[in-house]
Amino acid sequence: MNSPRPARKGANPPTLSLAERDRRWVRVRKLMREQNVDGLLVGGFRAREMYESYVSDDYNEGCVLFPLEGKPIVVTWAPLRVKRAQWSAERGNPLWIDDYRVAASATPVAELLRELGLAESRIGAVGLRSIAPTEWYGSIPAAFWMDLVAAAPKAQFRDLSEEFSQLMLVKGEEELAQMRYAAGAAESACRIVAEIAREGVGEEEVFAEATAEILRHGIGLRYPMIVMNSGPHTLSWGPPRWTTRGEAPRTLQRGDLMQAELMPQCGNQEAQVQMTVALDPIDDLSRKCETVARASYEAGLKALKPGITLADLLVAMEEPLKTAGCWGYTPLVHSLAPHFLAASSMVNRENVNLNVRLAGPPRAVNRQCVLEAGMVFAFEPNACLGDHRVNIGGTVVVTPNGCEALNDIPTRVTHN
Numbered sequence: 001m002n003s004p005r006p007a008r009k010g011a012n013p014p015t016l017s018l019a020e021r022d023r024r025w026v027r028v029r030k031l032m033r034e035q036n037v038d039g040l041l042v043g044g045f046r047a048r049e050m051y052e053s054y055v056s057d058d059y060n061e062g063c064v065l066f067p068l069e070g071k072p073i074v075v076t077w078a079p080l081r082v083k084r085a086q087w088s089a090e091r092g093n094p095l096w097i098d099d100y101r102v103a104a105s106a107t108p109v110a111e112l113l114r115e116l117g118l119a120e121s122r123i124g125a126v127g128l129r130s131i132a133p134t135e136w137y138g139s140i141p142a143a144f145w146m147d148l149v150a151a152a153p154k155a156q157f158r159d160l161s162e163e164f165s166q167l168m169l170v171k172g173e174e175e176l177a178q179m180r181y182a183a184g185a186a187e188s189a190c191r192i193v194a195e196i197a198r199e200g201v202g203e204e205e206v207f208a209e210a211t212a213e214i215l216r217h218g219i220g221l222r223y224p225m226i227v228m229n230s231g232p233h234t235l236s237w238g239p240p241r242w243t244t245r246g247e248a249p250r251t252l253q254r255g256d257l258m259q260a261e262l263m264p265q266c267g268n269q270e271a272q273v274q275m276t277v278a279l280d281p282i283d284d285l286s287r288k289c290e291t292v293a294r295a296s297y298e299a300g301l302k303a304l305k306p307g308i309t310l311a312d313l314l315v316a317m318e319e320p321l322k323t324a325g326c327w328g329y330t331p332l333v334h335s336l337a338p339h340f341l342a343a344s345s346m347v348n349r350e351n352v353n354l355n356v357r358l359a360g361p362p363r364a365v366n367r368q369c370v371l372e373a374g375m376v377f378a379f380e381p382n383a384c385l386g387d388h389r390v391n392i393g394g395t396v397v398v399t400p401n402g403c404e405a406l407n408d409i410p411t412r413v414t415h416n
Contacts, residue, residue, distance in 0.1 A: 011218025013266050014177040016057050021096045023172055028055060031167050032068050032124065035160060039118040040066040041148075042164070043127025047139035048223050049338040051126050051161075053268040054168055057096045058085060063127075063140075064097070065109070067116050074100045075109055106144045110151035119152055124160035131161075132339045134223060162367075165340040170374040175269055176397065179337070179376055182264045182271035183395040183406035185217040189262055190275045190409040197258045197277040198416055203230055203240055203249040206258065210275075214264045222270045227261035233286065233388040235329060235354065254279050257286060257413075259391055261380070269337045272378035273410040274393040280415050288324065289383040289390035290413045295320035296381030297393060297411055300333060304396060304403040306373045313371070314343035317381060322347045326383040329391075336376045336395065341367050373400045379411075 032040060042064045044052030050059045052074075055066055060076035074097050076082060082100045089095050103109050113119045127139040138161075149157065171179065189210040197206055207226055214221055224239040232255045242249045252258055258277045263270055278286070296317045303316035310333075317332045327348040334342035343366060375398045382391035394407025405411070 011216065013181050013218045014174065015093075016174050016178070016267060018094060018096070020172060020174045021057065024054060027167055028066065028164075029068060031160075031163060035124060035163060036122060037124040037158070037160070038068050038121035039113070039116065039123045040064075040160070040164075041123060041125050041157075042066055043125070043130075043140045045127065045139055045141055045144070047127055047130065047132075048134045049130070049132050049139075049165075049340075050268050051130070051139075051164065051168075051338075054164075055096070057267065059268070060085075060100075062103070063109070065112055065116060065118070067118060070116060071099060072097050073112055073116070075103050075112065076100065077104065078102060106147035107151045109144075109148055110155075113152055113155060118155065120154040122156045122158070124164075125157050126161050126164040128157075128159040129161050130165065165338050166369070168338050169335055169340065169369075170372050171269070171337075171376060171397075172374070175267075175337075176374070176376075178266040178269040179271060179395065179397065180406055181217070182219060182266040182269055183273075185214045185219060185264045185266075186262050186271050186273040186395070187407050187409055188217070189213040189264070190273060190407070193258075193260065193275050194277060194409060194414045194416070197252060197279070197414075199252055199254050199279055201252050203228060203252070203258075204242065206252075206260065207240065207243075207249075210260065210262060214262070217264070217266075219264055219266045222263040222265045225263060227263075228259070230256050230258040232256055232283065233386075235384070235387050235389055237330065237389075252279055255282060257282060257390065259389075261391075262410075265337075269376075270339075271395040271406065272336060272380070272393075273395065273407050274380045274382075274391045275410040275414075276390060276392055277414045277416055283388075285385045285388040286390060289326060289385055289388055290392075292320050292324045292326045292383035293381045293390045293392050294412060296332060296383065297379055300379050300381065301396070301403060301405060304371070304377070304398060306371055306398055306400065308371055310341055310343050310367070310369050310371065314345060314366075317343075317379075318345040318347050321345060321383055324383070326385055327352055329382055329384050329389055330380065332381050333377050333379050336378050339378075341369055341377075371398055373398050379405075
C-alpha cells in the first residue's frame, strides 16, 4: 500500500506591494524625463528578462504602454491572460495596473497610443535592441514592430533598452527579499542534486528532482530553467539536448563531472547557481580547474563592494586563472534581473581553438558600470584547461559595506 501523501504546508514566497510599484514608477518616470520621452513601450513578449513585469508585476507576453502622465495600459495577446489576472485579483492579489487590453496585432496598439495622446510623441522602446542570453537580436518581434511603426507614422520611437536595464539593476528591499527567497530555493535544489547525482543515475533524474524542489517553493524558473551537461571533460554547455530533440539522456559514470546551472525566479528576481558534482575519481586537470575556480570565487567576494567598477571585479576574479594558465569559457560574473552586465575574461585565450566556425566576429558586450549597493550578481567562476572545465558559483548581493553571498553548496565542487 502506498503511504499517504504528507499534509501540504504550502509555499509562501514574498510579494511586492503597491508601495514598491510606486517606487518603481517614480524611478521610471525620472528616467523618462532625463531621456526626454513622453511614453514608453515596455516589451515583454518572449523576452527572457520579462521587462514589462518591472512596471506591472505581471508577465503577459505582450507589452505595457507607460505614459509620462496618466495611467498605463497592459497589452496582451489573448483574453485568457486577462482572465488570469482578474482571477488573481479576486483572490486578494492587487493588480498594479487595472487596464488590460487584448490586441491581436500591433495596429490596435497604435490606436491605444492615440488614446493615451502619444501618437505624435517621443516614445522609448524597451526590448527593441536589448541584448541578453537568448535575446541577442532584441526581444520585440519584427512583425509587431514593423506594423506598429506603419500604423503610428508620426510617433518618434527610440530604443531605451540599455537605459531601462540599467535602472532595473539596483534593488529595493522587497526585491531583495524575493532574490533571497529564489537563492534559498536554489540552495535547497543543490542539496538534492548533491544527494542524487551518483553513478548510474540519468541526467533526466537530476533535472527532474532539481526542478521539482524549486517548484515546491511556489516559484518558477527562468528560461532555459537548467543548463546541464555531464562527462569526464567537455566544453558542451547549454540546455540538455534531450529536452529539445529525440536523444537519450546521459547516465552518470565514475570520473564524471555533472555540471548544472539552476535559474529559479521569485517574481522577476532571478537567482543563479552553478552546481558541480564530481563522481570521484576525477583526473588531475579537473582537480586543478576546481582549485582555480574556487580561488576566483573567493577573490570576487573579497573585491566586491560599492564604488568599484565591473572591470575592477573582473580583474580580481581572473587573476587566479591568469597565474594558473587557465581560461574562462563563459562570463566569470554577470548581473541578475536583468542579465545585463557581464564580465568575460580574455586571459590565456590566445591559443584556444574551439573548432567552431564563426559568421563574422564575435559580439562582446562588456558594459562598464560603477557598482552600487542593491545590485545583485551571479558569480560563476569557470576555469578551463583544454577541454576540461569546472564551473561553480552562486548569487551575491552588493551591500553598503561589501557583499553578501546567498549560496554555499554550489560555490564548491561536491565530491561523491
